[in-house]
Amino acid sequence: MAIGVWLIGARGSVATTVIAGAAAIRSGLLPATGCVAERLPPCGLPGVADLVFGGHDIASTSLTKRAERLSEAGVIPPALPRLLAEDLDAAEAEIRPGHGQEGDQASAAARIARDLAAFRERKGLSRVVVVDLSSTEPPVPWRPEFARLATLEAALASGEPVLPASSLYAYAAFRAGCGHVAFTPSTGPSLPALAELAAAERLPYAGRDGKTGETLVKSALAPMFEGRGLAVRSWSGLNLLGGGDGATLADPAARRSKEASKDRAVEGVLGGRVEGRTHIDYVADLGEWKTAWDHVTFEGFMGVRMTMQFTWQGCDSALAAPLVLDLARLVARAHERGRHGVLGELGYFFKDPLGSDEHALPAQYDRLRAFAESLA
Numbered sequence: 001m002a003i004g005v006w007l008i009g010a011r012g013s014v015a016t017t018v019i020a021g022a023a024a025i026r027s028g029l030l031p032a033t034g035c036v037a038e039r040l041p042p043c044g045l046p047g048v049a050d051l052v053f054g055g056h057d058i059a060s061t062s063l064t065k066r067a068e069r070l071s072e073a074g075v076i077p078p079a080l081p082r083l084l085a086e087d088l089d090a091a092e093a094e095i096r097p098g099h100g101q102e103g104d105q106a107s108a109a110a111r112i113a114r115d116l117a118a119f120r121e122r123k124g125l126s127r128v129v130v131v132d133l134s135s136t137e138p139p140v141p142w143r144p145e146f147a148r149l150a151t152l153e154a155a156l157a158s159g160e161p162v163l164p165a166s167s168l169y170a171y172a173a174f175r176a177g178c179g180h181v182a183f184t185p186s187t188g189p190s191l192p193a194l195a196e197l198a199a200a201e202r203l204p205y206a207g208r209d210g211k212t213g214e215t216l217v218k219s220a221l222a223p224m225f226e227g228r229g230l231a232v233r234s235w236s237g238l239n240l241l242g243g244g245d246g247a248t249l250a251d252p253a254a255r256r257s258k259e260a261s262k263d264r265a266v267e268g269v270l271g272g273r274v275e276g277r278t279h280i281d282y283v284a285d286l287g288e289w290k291t292a293w294d295h296v297t298f299e300g301f302m303g304v305r306m307t308m309q310f311t312w313q314g315c316d317s318a319l320a321a322p323l324v325l326d327l328a329r330l331v332a333r334a335h336e337r338g339r340h341g342v343l344g345e346l347g348y349f350f351k352d353p354l355g356s357d358e359h360a361l362p363a364q365y366d367r368l369r370a371f372a373e374s375l376a
Contacts, residue, residue, distance in 0.1 A: 001126030003046045004119055005328045006178065008169050009134035010055025010095045013075070013243060013288060014183075016066040017317040018133075018324045019053050020076055023087035029080070034322035036348070037329055040372040044336075045329045054094030054119045056112065056169070063088040063095075073288045075317050094119060098134075105168055106156040112172035120176075127335050129328045130173040130180045132166055132207075133320075135244070137186040138253030139260075140164045145193070149200070152193040167191055170205070174198050179331040182207025182354070183324060185261040190354055195342065202340040204331050209261045209351040212319035214239060214278075214292035214312050216361070218262075221296075221310075222269035223360040231299040235266050236276035238293050242286030245316060250282035261352045268359030289315055323349050333375050345371035 007015040024030040026049040032038050037045055067081040067088055081088070096115045099108045120128050145155040145162050152171075155162040163171060166186035173180045174189075174197045182188035182205070189198065189205045198205055211219065214237060225232050239262075241249060249255045262278045276295075296308040327349055334343055344355025348364035358364055 002050050002052050002123060003328070003332045004123060004125040004128035005051050005053050005324075006116060006119060006128055006130045006173075007053065007055035008098070008130065008132040008166075009057055010053075010091075011057040011059045011061055011063060011066055012133055013066070013070060013245075013317040014133045014320045014324065015055065016063055016070060017075060017321040019063060019088065019091045020067050020070075020080055020084055021321045022048050022051055022053070022325060023084045024080055025049075026087075027084070029083065030077075032322065032325075034319070035326055036323070036368075037326040040369060041376065043333065043372040043375040045333050045375075048325055048329075051325070051328065052123050052125060053091040054096075055091075056096050056098040056115070058098040063092045070288065070317065075288050075315055099165060099168065104159055105161050105163055106159070109156070109168055109172040109175065112169060113176040116173065116176035116178055127332055128176070128178040129331045129335075130169065130178045131324055131328055132169060132180070132182050132184055132186070132188055133324070134166065134169075134184060134186070135248040136184050136257050137164050137166055138251070139257050140167075140187045146191040147193060149193045149196040152191075167194060170194055171197065174201050174203055174205075177201060177203065179203055179335045180205040180207075181324075181327045181331055183210045183320070183327070185209040185257045185352060199341055202338070204334045204339050204341065204343050205354075206327060206331060206343040206346040207350060207354045209258075210320050210323050211349060211351045212316055212323065213290065213314050214294065215262050215265050215351045217310060217312055218294070219265040219269065219359055219361040219364070222266050223362060225298060226269055226360075232266075232270055232274055232296060233299055233305075234275040234295075234297045236295050237262070237278040239278060239280045239290065240283045240286060240292075241280060241290045241316075242283055243288045243316070246282040246284070246286070246290070249280050255280050264352050265359045268357060288317060289313065330372075330375075337375050339375075343371075
């Protein structure tokens with residue numbers, strides 16, 4: 001049976017790359033480079049060819065036009081937008097207007113849930129996984145309504161705008177019987193009330209904040225220092241981002257969410273705060289590309305002070321897209337196998353993994369493989 005992948009932010013760069021990449025793999029035009037699922041023990045995952053795409057977005061630029069722009073930027077091979085026009089048009093036909101912060105949230109959640117249910121029925125899908133690829137939100141102050149589902153739903157029924165947009169989409173996904181992936185550092189499904197709802201509906205979810213670049217390197221390097229007994233004294237990073245993600249993170253409030261998420265890997269592996277922090281700057285001229293420069297000071301035998309530096313340059317959409325395909329397939333299979341609640345075993349894919357305190361990449365990978373074996 002086909003699996004639905006419903007993308008929040010469906011006309012963005014990452015979503016467009018996901019849809020075009022899946023179509024290219026399905027057509028045999030490109031290999032599944034970067035897809036971790038292809039390296040896991042066989043466990044009955046749906047194939048990339050089994051995925052059907054739809055989504056919500058508040059943007060109006062079509063997938064075809066977005067794909068053409070990504071091709072001009074060097075993200076998508078030049079011939080693909082033309083060769084995959086039919087696939088892009090099919091996904092475009094399944095994109096519905098997104099919800100901003102305005103209006104009655106109970107009505108908005110009901111509309112989103114109806115869109116998801118209609119998509120599942122119209123396409124004859126066995127299940128749907130919602131993947132949040134929308135812009136990063138500022139940190140959300142705690143509210144008492146977040147603690148219990150009954151309290152949250154009472155607030156929604158009263159017309160109070162209690163949820164951030166990312167959590168509203170997660171709430172609607174669970175009400176529609178869909179698994180969920182939080183690929184951004186936004187609040188999403190992390191609220192206790194939403195965990196209660198996922199448990200009641202026996203639905204799986206995973207997150208937060210896809211680990212694609214600098215933090216991926218950090219989570220590989222930090223275990224090296226820890227395992228060798230080398231005392232890390234400071235770890236500072238500078239990230240230069242273009243594109244829509246960079247423009248979003250130019251807002252100081254949204255940037256705080258991302259910076260906090262990026263710093264957790266080093267703290268988690270080394271067991272506490274280390275001097276230095278991550279800084280993010282928006283550089284429009286970089287377009288779809290990003291550069292990260294890190295400077296690490298550490299202490300070795302007899303107190304000898306040493307340093308390490310590395311530079312990571314990459315295209316975030318191309319790094320994120322295969323992970324989105326992996327996560328959609330893994331969450332769909334977990335749902336099929338009766339797994340529900342937060343899937344901490346998928347922490348390998350995230351900077352700030354829900355349901356897990358493990359940040360060391362090798363340990364996360366071992367846990368992921370064991371999870372795949374359990375789904376067989």
